[in-house]
Amino acid sequence: MQGIDVSMYNDAVPQFVHEPLNRLYRHLHSSPAYHAVYGNLGAGTHTCVLRQGAEIIAVVLYRFDGKRVCVINEQCTFPPDVIDAFARHIFARFPSTGVISFPVIDNMPAALRYPFLGAKCTQDIVLTLPSSEEQYQARLGKSTRTYIKRYFNKLKRCLPSVSWTTREGDAASEADVRAIIELNRARMAGKYKDSYIDDAEADRILQMVRRCGLVTVMTIDGKVCAGTINYRVADNYFLQVIAHAPDYDDYGLGTLCCYLTICECIARKAAEYHFLWGCYEYKFRLLGVQRDLSHLLVYRSRLHLLLNGAAAVRHVWRGRMYEVKNWMELRARRLDDSSRLHRAAYHCLNGLKKVKRSLDRFRMQHRPAGSHAMAAAGTGVAAKEPPAWGETRNSQSSGEL
Known part of the structure; x- marks a missing residue:
């Protein structure tokens, strides 16, 4: 198989990658239009272009967060060899980087050359x-x-x-x-x-x-x-x-x-x-x-995974909690299920929703x-982050009637 060539562009998103971003990923949160409007195409955003021969096979936009690299184009399918090539280049070029975060990806690799953790985090309907x-x-x-x-x-x-x-x-x-x-x-x-x-x-x-x-x-x-x-x-x-x-x-x-x-x-x-x-x-x-989506963390080594043990545990815990919530919501949509456990899950979920609505009402009434x-x-002093994917953005639901 032909090797993957990696090119890096610091503090820039070259014009020539705009078309591949749309063509390869076909998703709003990987599109140049979205990232331009939300201010992600300027200084602080770097671009990694991966090629096989003359063909661009992947484009990764990323930012640095201390010793962590965070990929900002989301809802993408990155093949394992692309993730490996990107990680190898990042870890070789930036010795202080210990972990790479893919906050929302479409596919969870079965195996990588580096230690990694994956957890389901959200969904796309x-x-x-x-x-x-x-x-x-x-x-x-x-x-x-x-x-x-x-x-x-x-x-x-x-x-x-x-x-x-x-x-x-x-x-x-x-x-x-x-x-x-x-x-x-x-x-x-x-x-x-x-x-x-x-x-x-x-x-x-x-x-x-x-x-x-x-x-x-x-x-x-x-x-x-x-x-x-x-x-x-x-x-x-x-x-x-x-x-x-x-x-x-x-x-x-x-x-x-x-x-x-x-x-x-x-x-x-x-x-x-x-x-x-x-x-x-x-x-x-x-x-x-x-379609369930996952948050992938790729570590430089097992030692770096251990050094980030507390964060790794939180990562896995959040994934498990997402799966539990998702399971309960799925059961709630299937009222014909005769299982006692499923009926209990349905009533538990509805009870929690009622409690949340009551708390929301109390909070709003006592402002x-x-x-x-x-x-x-929309004229409050504190500006809220836009609704989007990823670990640094909020979890507002999309399309609530």
């Missing part, structure tokens, strides 16, 4: 798109087809002024995008939660829409009542924001908007629709399939006067 809307409808469950038809008929019968449009890039109205964001904030405030979308994040969303956005907007009497904000990378689409007005809770607007968006993606010959993380029922009803409104409007 992905719909593989058929070639036509008719094929998609045929694949949907009978109850889902009935649900969509019933609510569309109810919507047109009770609210005849309803209309919807889908626009791309610059054709999407800034006012519509901001209206969807405000609906998201209001929805989260109604659940006694903080929306992650502060003013800075709203501006970043608008920049992303201009670069690669697809926006579906539903209006009633000319006013935005629901919508989705999505991004395109290569031939895949990614759901960023979904929201609807609480006044129309009885019309299933969130699910209907998502269905309309998926049909638009099919019409554009897309390959996949990514709901991203968050195990909400509507994602599975619309045929999303869960200083005005702070709840500021958080909902």
